[in-house]
Amino acid sequence: MIDVLGFLITLTTYIGIYLVLSLTLTLEVSSGITNFGKVAFYGLGAYTGALIGTYLPLAITGSRASPFDVNGIQLLYTISKSNPVLDLSVFLLSLAAGFAVSALFGLLLTYPIHRVGSALVGFTLLSTGEVLRLFYLNTEPLGESKGFMGIPNPFAWLPQARGAEALYLIIVWCFVGLTYFIVSRIMNSPLGRILKGMRDDELVALYAGWPTPLIKSKVLALTSGFTGVAGVLWAYYFTSINPNMFTPSLTFNIWAMVILGGIDSIVGGVLGTVLLASVDYAARFVIPFIGTTLVTPDYLRWIIVGLVMLVVLLKKPEGLAPRRGGVSKL
């Protein structure tokens, strides 16, 4: 018996989190910020959320259990079942901390190098992502290769698990709405025009009087903050995280979603994300049923996703919903 509702809720939550990533990347691409290290901020957010979500409740109840052994995880589960205030406060704190840590990190890391060029920024972000992953992998208090388990769902105190899932889905999509609002307000404004100018010809933007390195830093701080929140949302949704989830291939999956939809197009990015995230998730679900031994399930999924990208790009080279018309909306 396939749990269709469960599948749909999980799929929609999954798509929602990916939408936050792709919407913020759309804004970054539109500003000439080549963010090849999206996963760095995503992981930072996730680990910040996990740290707060596991260590804090244990510390508050005075327990000396470790969040990595069975006792600790058991205890976290028990606490979360009967402590709505604690669950929600820890969750809210994690969201705020995830935003702050990622935003600050993005700002400090890139402000000195924006003036050097987008290539350096791209590679710095890419390597930072990997350095962070290796850091998580080799740090004991972060769970090393096993990572965190038993991160308490903020709605675990609800009697019905399905209710908790549905509420969480709503929270995620409220955040998607907020992200969409912010990205679209920025892109469809005089600032959005300046960002595009910066991207196409930074020197001309400078000559127009715009302090391009500063503007890029502010934009990246904002998008990194939101990416961090997406990471927190992922950590609390999946309830366990490990370094293997935060590899560069995640960054490039988001890039594929944005490119597929058409650069500069918010709607296109949304379509591209929905398409690829659905195909990816559905493949995870369906492939085990096919029971193929010829090709490893992971590879089969990648082949399918790659084929979908190929077909879409061949039929619509400009993207699913390329942007037409100007920025000025008067």
Added chain:
Amino acid sequence: MGVKLIVEKVTKRFGGVVALNRVSINVPSSLVVGLIGPNGSGKTTLFNVVTGYYTPDEGRVLIEGSGRVVDITGWNPNRISRMGVARTFQIPRLIPSLTVLENMLLFYDYGSCASITCSLRRKWVNVEEAAVARAMSILREFGLESIAHKRPAELSAGHLKLVETLRGLMSDAKLFMLDEPFAGVESWMARKLTDTIRKINREKGSTFVIIEHRITELLEGVDYVYVLHNGSLLAEGKPDEAVSDERVIKAYLGK
């Protein structure tokens, strides 16, 4: 209000080549001056140094206005631009993904309405209206309303050049540095440009420095001329004097 541009013994080298050799120029406030010289004499390089794209190896660039003298040597282009200096490029550099109108709007000073908070609260609508009004009136003066919503890729070379110049005129600059504004532009439009420059100069008092090869068009529109040759200031004077100077004629014809 215009400003005085003071270029003081500016030298700029690129490897073994001396592009500018101790060039000193004093452009009085609110004057319209021309900068001429054979190709490769350093005119655009001088513009690049004055507007912050290059830092001179020797010498200084100063702006004097309202009784204050500011040393802008080595400043970034955006900082110099904010001081009231506008510059156009010899080869048009329009933003490809923006329309003609949007390219013009890019050069309008939105002030605090260009911030993230202002974008989120949509408080820029009034400023945008004013900016669009100015841009469209400039375009209309030159009969270009019809291309306002076209992208640079769709324009002819002459239109690209004209838009490049008009874009520079969008700001409330006190010093305009125009690089070959008449290149590839029809005669009546060139005349219109000269009239517009004169009008801005008269009404706002802005100073103009204009590089040109089309000497005839230039001479009608400027009060004074500087001549560069091989990176040095060869001659300067009233338009007729400068052009009939023997050394200048020799520089253009000979060598």
